[in-house]
Amino acid sequence: MNKLLEVKNVVKKFGGLTAINNFSLEVYKNEMIGLIGPNGAGKTTCLNIITAFLKPNSGKILFEEKDITNLSSNKKACKGIVRTFQANNVFKDMTVRENILIGLNNSEGVGFWTPIYTFFGKNQTATLDYKVDQIIKTMSLDEYRNIRAGSLPHGFQRLLGIAVALTTRPKLLLLDEPFTGMITEESELLVSIIKKLRKEREISIIMVEHNMKAVMELCDRIVVLNFGSKIAEGIPIEIQNNKDVIDAYLGIDEGEKV
Ligand SMILES: Nc1ncnc2c1ncn2[C@@H]1O[C@H](COP(=O)(O)OP(=O)(O)OP(=O)(O)O)[C@@H](O)[C@H]1O
Ligand SMILES: [Mg+2]
Numbered sequence: 001m002n003k004l005l006e007v008k009n010v011v012k013k014f015g016g017l018t019a020i021n022n023f024s025l026e027v028y029k030n031e032m033i034g035l036i037g038p039n040g041a042g043k044t045t046c047l048n049i050i051t052a053f054l055k056p057n058s059g060k061i062l063f064e065e066k067d068i069t070n071l072s073s074n075k076k077a078c079k080g081i082v083r084t085f086q087a088n089n090v091f092k093d094m095t096v097r098e099n100i101l102i103g104l105n106n107s108e109g110v111g112f113w114t115p116i117y118t119f120f121g122k123n124q125t126a127t128l129d130y131k132v133d134q135i136i137k138t139m140s141l142d143e144y145r146n147i148r149a150g151s152l153p154h155g156f157q158r159l160l161g162i163a164v165a166l167t168t169r170p171k172l173l174l175l176d177e178p179f180t181g182m183i184t185e186e187s188e189l190l191v192s193i194i195k196k197l198r199k200e201r202e203i204s205i206i207m208v209e210h211n212m213k214a215v216m217e218l219c220d221r222i223v224v225l226n227f228g229s230k231i232a233e234g235i236p237i238e239i240q241n242n243k244d245v246i247d248a249y250l251g252i253d254e255g256e257k258v
Contacts, residue, residue: 002029003065004204005050005081005172010059012045012228019045020056021228027172032198032205034219034236036212038249041225043208044086047174050206051083052076063172077107080171084178086208088157092150096141096160099149100132103167131167138200139163140193155186159193166197172204179211187214194218212250216240224249 005027012020019042027033035043048054050061052073061069063079071079090099136145139159144152149160158178165173179187191214197203209215215222215236222239224232226248232239239245 003027004029004031004063006060006062006065007046007050008060008062010046010049010056010061012042012049012054012056019228020049023059023225023228023230025223025230027204027206029171029204030198030202031221032194032207032219034215034222035206035208035225036210036215036222036239036249037225037231038252042228043225044176045228046225047083047176047206047208051081051174077168077170080169081174082165082168082170082172083174084158084161084165084176086176086180088154088161090149090157090160090164093148095146095148096136096152096163097132097145099160100135100163100167101128103164104128104131107168135163135166138166138193138197140189153186155182155190158182158186159190162193169201170203172206175205175207175209177209178207179209179214187211190214191217 003026005025007023007025010020010023011018023042023046025033035046037043045054049056052071056069059069060067063081068076068079091102094102136142139162141156141159141163144156149157152160158180162175162178179190182190194205195218198205207215207219219236222234222236223230224239224245231248232242232245234242240250
């Protein structure tokens with residue numbers, strides 16, 4: 001298997017608190033990694049460092065074997081590293097379709113407020129519409145395409161957040177708690193969408209998530225963080241039976257994990 005991302009001995013301190021302690025991780029092409037652990041373990045901080053929303057105190061990030069530690073978030077996005085956020089961050093007054101169009105607009109390197117159709121011209125409109133349709137289809141958002149994002153059921157707002165991330169055709173997609181606040185039907189839909197996505201295109205995913213059913217069903221490999229340190233790494237069955245992981249996280253009451 002080909003290595004896509006390598007996180008090497010990353011340390012991140014916030015004042016006296018070591019949020020990430022000598023963390024290393026390898027992600028291969030087409031692999032899906034689950035990053036789990038208790039609240040405050042450092043999972044979001046890890047994603048922030050990989051995507052350059054935060055700078056590490058020490059350590060390195062390699063992507064396709066090149067050192068990208070000091071690249072900006074934008075440059076990393078251009079290379080194919082894209083994330084979603086723990087909170088919904090779609091444009092609530094715009095429709096599903098418009099949110100995706102804006103994502104495509106940004107990813108084509110056009111200024112944010114450039115009127116989309118003015119820039120692309122008529123010839124490219126068809127291509128753009130095709131791209132929007134593809135993403136809407138992949139994310140099962142067909143029936144909501146002309147609905148204001150703010151009026152969508154919560155779970156579908158989260159699906160839209162992922163749809164916007166897909167506009168850049170990421171090689172590495174980082175999802176921060178995509179299942180948060182979803183009702184059972186929405187969670188089941190998202191599990192099937194992620195499976196479909198992985199079949200449809202070459203993509204590696206790191207997913208931070210507290211929904212263990214989804215993590216165990218979807219991820220090839222799971223990495224467990226506790227107080228900023230990696231305490232275990234393995235396939236789902238190994239993690240489920242790992243005593244350190246059960247003590248630190250899996251044994252904790254469901255209600256206290258979220
Ligand atoms: N910008 C910041 N400034 C100071 N401390 C921070 C900052 N961001 C995170 N922390 C601290 O770093 C630690 C790790 O936080 P992080 O958000 O990465 O945890 P997490 O594993 O994502 O938790 P959760 O499951 O609750 O989302 C926590 O103790 C948190 O309070
Ligand atoms: Mg977090």
